[in-house]
Amino acid sequence: MGFSRCRAQVESIYDDLVGDYVAQHGKTPPRSVQFQLAQQATLTDRPAKTRLRTFAEQDLDIESTLQAALSREPVTASAGDPSRGGAEQHEHADQERVGVEPRSTGDLT
Incomplete structure (x- = not known):
């Protein structure tokens, strides 16, 4: 595919x-x-969008599609589940791959 x-x-x-x-x-x-x-x-034949999806959900779908195409282990559902901290962990993993420091949650003043 x-x-x-x-x-x-x-x-x-x-x-x-x-x-x-x-x-x-x-x-x-x-x-x-x-x-x-x-x-x-x-x-033509484009399906209507049923609901908006978060970036984390879209990212998980893309990653799952890529892994399926490359015949690797599937991504666990918790990787993009914001309620389980998955989206934040996933964001930090992306930042580490490109050498970006994680965002600070402290005061900006």
């Missing part, structure tokens, strides 16, 4: 739209129309 889960579907829809354009106009669509068709293909 690739990183983009919907790319093949979007490309298939785009190819159909270009085929319809060629059938109707007898020529390949110009770049401006190709761009419009690509946007239309991207928005």
Whole structure:
């Protein structure tokens, strides 16, 4: 599975739209129309967002997807669970990887 889960579907829809354009106009669509068709293909069949997700939830989903693609051990659910301190621990792990000091919780004055 690739990183983009919907790319093949979007490309298939785009190819159909270009085929319809060629059938109707007898020529390949110009770049401006190709761009419009690509946007239309991207928005077609896009599911509605059901709820907003926190950055920690999104990060956990991305990490799980990557680990599945790389056939590694799955991430535990607590890694992104703010109620268990997981999000804060995860943030500190990210900061350590890039050499950033954790944010201070003390007074800024």
